[in-house]
Amino acid sequence: MATNDKQPVDPVVRARRQRIRRKRARQSVVFGVLIAAMALAALGAVAIYNGAVSMPFARGFSSTVIPADDPIVPACLVEGKEKPIGYKKVRVRVYNASERRGLAATTAKSLEERGFTILATGNVKTGVQNAKIAYGAKGVGRAYTLAAQIPGVVLQYDARTNAQIDLTVGQGFDGLIPEDEVKLETGVPMNNLPGCQPLAELTPAPAPASAAPTEDATASS
Structure with missing residues (x-):
């Protein structure tokens, strides 16, 4: 079993x-x-x-966007065929309109290294966000020559009677165009800026009273 x-x-x-x-x-x-x-x-x-x-x-790495300067109608070159001005003949005052200490001085040094003649540096209180060149009737070619060095710059025609020009840089200014990328050739006429008008058709802004910096240039610019 x-x-x-x-x-x-x-x-x-x-x-x-x-x-x-x-x-x-x-x-x-x-x-x-x-x-x-x-x-x-x-x-x-x-x-x-x-x-x-x-x-x-998704967002960009930078949360702060600095706006560009409002467009300003530039003057056309005389007869539209002016050649670049020798850098040494371009006499510039450089002003800092930002809160970045030393911006005018460093920008002036960079221009001077390229051969431009620097007359003064200092600080001013204006609404410039990136960069603006102020020039008179005698400084159109000089303004164009300097503008070729600066990305996004606007040109402001005013009633000054000399050939010197003023460069004001703001919070959004990020330095000069690399020298080997500047589109100027000695002896080759420059091109008019888009939307330009003849000087006779433009109303100049008031000439700067003295263009003096609001603070000591060597200490605060």
């Missing part, structure tokens, strides 16, 4: 085995979810990197 040698499982052991099975099942689910999430994140990163998907709430 056959006998059944299978012994009954202890309830404690059975409960323990069930807990282990449930624990392993939960771990499998958790690991599966984590792997799926990592795979989705990797796919999303690749899509954003390739430009297929835009990153939500």
Whole structure:
């Protein structure tokens, strides 16, 4: 007569085995979810990197945008064919209209290294955001020659009677154009700026009273 040698499982052991099975099942689910999430994140990163998907709430590195200066109608060159003025003949006063200490001095030094003649530096209180060149009827060619060195500069024609010009730089000014990228050639006539008008058709702004800096140039510019 056959006998059944299978012994009954202890309830404690059975409960323990069930807990282990449930624990392993939960771990499998958790690991599966984590792997799926990592795979989705990797796919999303690749899509954003390739430009297929835009990153939500993406912003630039800079949260401060400094506006450009309002456009000003520049004067046209005399007969539209004036050649660049020798840098040494371009006499410039450089003014700092920003809160950046030393901006006028460093800009003047950069211009001087290129051969421009610097008359003065100082600080002024104006609404210039990037850069502005002020010039009179005798300084149109000089203003164009200087403007070729400065990205985004605007030109302001005023009633001064001499050939010297003023450069005012503001908070958004980011330095001169690299010298090897300046589009001027000795002996080659310069091009008129877009939207220019003949001097006779422009109303000059008032001439600067003295163009003196508001603070000591060597200490604060």
